[in-house]
Amino acid sequence: MIRLLAAFFILAMLVPVDAFATSHVQHGTQENSPGKSSDQSTSDSMTNVGTMYIVGDVTSNGVRGMAHLKDVREIMAKMNLDATHHFMIAFVDEKTGKQIESGKVALKIKSPDGNISSPVELIGMQGHFGADIVLGKHGEYEFIVGSELPDGLKRNFNFHYAMQ
Secondary structure, three states: OHHHHHHHHHHHHHOOHHHHHHHHHHOOOOOOOOOEEOOHHHOHHHHOOOOEEEEEEEEEOOEEEEEEEEEOHHHHHHOOOOOOEEEEEEEEEOOOOOEEOOOEEEEEEEOOOOOEOOOEEEEEEOOEEEEEEOOOOOEEEEEEEEEEOOOOOEEEEEEEEEEO
16 A cells, blocks of 8 residues: 555656646647547656546536546556556636646546446645556546535536547
8 A cells, every 4th residue: 555655646746737737738639539649748757657648628517627647557567556547637717717726536437348446536636636547458438537626516527538
């Protein structure tokens, strides 16, 4: 458990918020359909961990949720951990344009075979919420993000990603 937490925080430091936000602004979901690689020129630190994928961009009750996946198989294997990807989501208040960095956020994953995982708590880190996850099968995944942000409203954000 301690090694898993250590790996999680190492990844948080390697994926800076400005790179996360820049990749989404420069390569919005209009240009990159879910499951396609974003341009890695936005940050050298991103490329040394693995490829980042834009998963999607969804708005719910005035909050925009922007989700990404980071391929972390290589770095996790070096630490003898099973995680294959780091799922991350950033929230922005559409009225103010300010990033929302606190609240409770959890993720359920619907795998290609239709099974839905137990909720995984997403931890707030450097402007986004994230967790290391295992995507072990090829096919279509659904990411179901539930949140309760500081305004007290519960919101859901659903994303799809094709694992090839």
